[in-house]
Amino acid sequence: MTQRHAVIIGGGIGGLCAAIGLRKAGLRVTVLERAREFTDIGAGITLWPNALRGLDALGLGGRIAPLLMPQAAGKLRDHTGRWLTRWDADRVERAFGRPLLAIHRAQLLDLLRDALPADTVHPGVEVTDVDRAGTVRWNGGEVGADLVVGADGIHSTVRTVCWPDHPGAAYCGSTGFRAVVDLPDRRELSGVIGKGVEIGLVPLTGERLYWYIAERAPRGTRHDDRRAHLLRLFAAWPEPIPELIERTPEHAIMQHDLLALDSPLPSYVAGRVALLGDAAHAMPPFLGQGGCQAIEDAVVLAASLAQPDVGAGLREYDRRRRPRSQAIARQSARAGRMGSQLANPIAVAVRNAAIRLLPPAMTARAAVKPAQWSAPTIGTG
Ligand SMILES: Cc1cc2nc3c(=O)[nH]c(=O)nc-3n(C[C@H](O)[C@H](O)[C@H](O)COP(=O)(O)OP(=O)(O)OC[C@H]3O[C@@H](n4cnc5c(N)ncnc54)[C@H](O)[C@@H]3O)c2cc1C
Incomplete structure (x- = not known):
């Protein structure tokens, strides 16, 4: 059999992992990435046991281990500082054999790129068109492939071209702020939740802390001075929140409106084209x-x-991935609606009382359940 060629559009987490996996399955792989340079500032990202199993299946488990920060516990308070729940991160490890971990996104992307031969990823190539027969076009070039993977993120060109009736990404009602600061001696994941707003603190390796905020706001809300806005918003919140914002430089704070695909796609596959990652099922980040x-x-x-038949392989991919990823996207949206997006004071009081009364294992269940997943073996490796 001649070696099959896969062209992957997008060199983010999904595209790079697909490149590593498809090479392992015996395909020749080309990744086309719009960005000219890899200067990701990024922030942190939590990796649940399901992702770690996936990284193991890609053969990356050993390489990534030193970059991962285990989260010692999960704690949640309300905006007055009252404890709502504390869930034992050991429970995650006991249940799944792996802890909840976090990594700096730029480190993860560097590691994934380093796992590929140097001529695999082509930066500065913005794909403008694809067709179901496997032709990929960009300004000044085109290539034919046995398989095209649209891993081009939430505003996917591949999705727009192959699924023209899909409405695309919608605003989920909250805007997100993120930053990474130097902060030694922190090992616990913790969060504080208020009316229409939450902040999460996630320790990273290298004595750094990643924080993220989700704040209900009209789409497109921006502030001349993000730090000043957050200092005002959190002025009366318990420590260390005000201090944390205080010590975060304005230039380190990123803001993005939180978007998701509200309408689930009827298929992740069209002809020789497959979608994956945010292109297929972008979800709000609440889980x-x-x-x-x-x-x-x-x-x-x-x-x-x-398997040698690309069409059969893609049908299997769609069958195995669409129900699970779309269910998790729905759970994620629900977690936001029932969690930090609640702004009505009575609803917030009921939510907080429920969290306090329920056993921690039950409150953690929504977050922990998606971690139940076993990775299939890829090819002969
Ligand atoms: C605030 C926030 C917090 C999050 N926290 C977590 C978390 O803790 N844990 C977690 O698992 N997930 C988290 N996520 C979600 C996670 O970031 C995304 O799901 C993930 O990055 C999706 O990866 P991807 O490769 O599909 O897309 P992307 O990361 O968006 O990558 C797409 C790539 O395609 C490129 N591209 C786009 N268009 C083209 C084109 N036409 N031609 C060529 N290249 C193109 C882009 O430049 C980009 O490099 C969070 C998201 C947000 C917004």
Whole structure:
């Protein structure tokens, strides 16, 4: 059999994992990435046990281990500082054999690129068109492939071209702020939740802390001085929140409106084209599973493509990935609506009382359940 060629559009977490997996399955791989340079500032990302199993299946488990920061516990307070729940991160490890971990996104992307031969990823190539027969076009070039993977993120060109009736990404009602600061001696994941707003603190290796905020706001809300806005918003919140914002430089704070695909796609496959990651099922970040699902997609795609018939492999990929990833996207949206997006004071009081009364294992269940996933074996490796 002649070696099959896969062209992957997008060199983010999903595209790079797909490249690694498809090479492992015996395909020749080309990754086309719009960005000219890899200067990711990024922030942190949590990796649940399902993602770690996926990274193991890609053969990356050993290499990534030193970069991962285990989260010692999960604690949640309300905006007055009252404890709502504390869930034992050991429970995650006991249940899944792996802890909840976090990594700096730029380190993860560097590691994934380093796992590929130097001529695999082509930066500065913005794909403008694809067709179901496997032709990929960009300004000044085109290439034919046995398999085209649209891993081009939430505003996917591949999705727009192949699924023209899909409405695309919608605003989920909250805007997100993120930053990484130097902060030694922190090992616990913790969060504080208020009316329409939450902040999460996630320790990273290198004595750094990643924080993220989701704040209900009209789409497109921007502030001349993000730090000043956050200092005002959190002025009366318990420590260390005000201090943390205080010590975060304005230039380190990123803001993005949180978007998701509200309308689930009827298929992740069209002819020789497959979608994965945010292009297929972008979800709000309330469960920290978007990137984990992109890793799962990549592993399952590679395992499905180990069979010689591309069409059959893609049908298997769609069958195995669409129900699970779309269910997790729905759970993620629900977690936001029932969690930090609640702004009505009575609803917030009921939510907080329920969290306090329920056993921690039950409150953690929504977050922990998606971690139940076993990775298939890819090819002969
Ligand atoms: C605030 C926030 C917090 C999050 N936290 C977590 C978390 O803790 N854990 C987790 O698992 N997930 C998290 N996520 C989700 C996660 O970031 C995404 O699900 C993940 O990055 C998706 O990866 P991807 O490769 O599919 O897409 P992307 O990361 O968007 O990559 C797409 C790539 O395609 C390129 N591209 C786009 N268009 C083209 C084109 N036409 N031609 C060529 N290249 C193109 C882009 O430049 C980019 O490099 C979070 C998301 C947000 C917004």
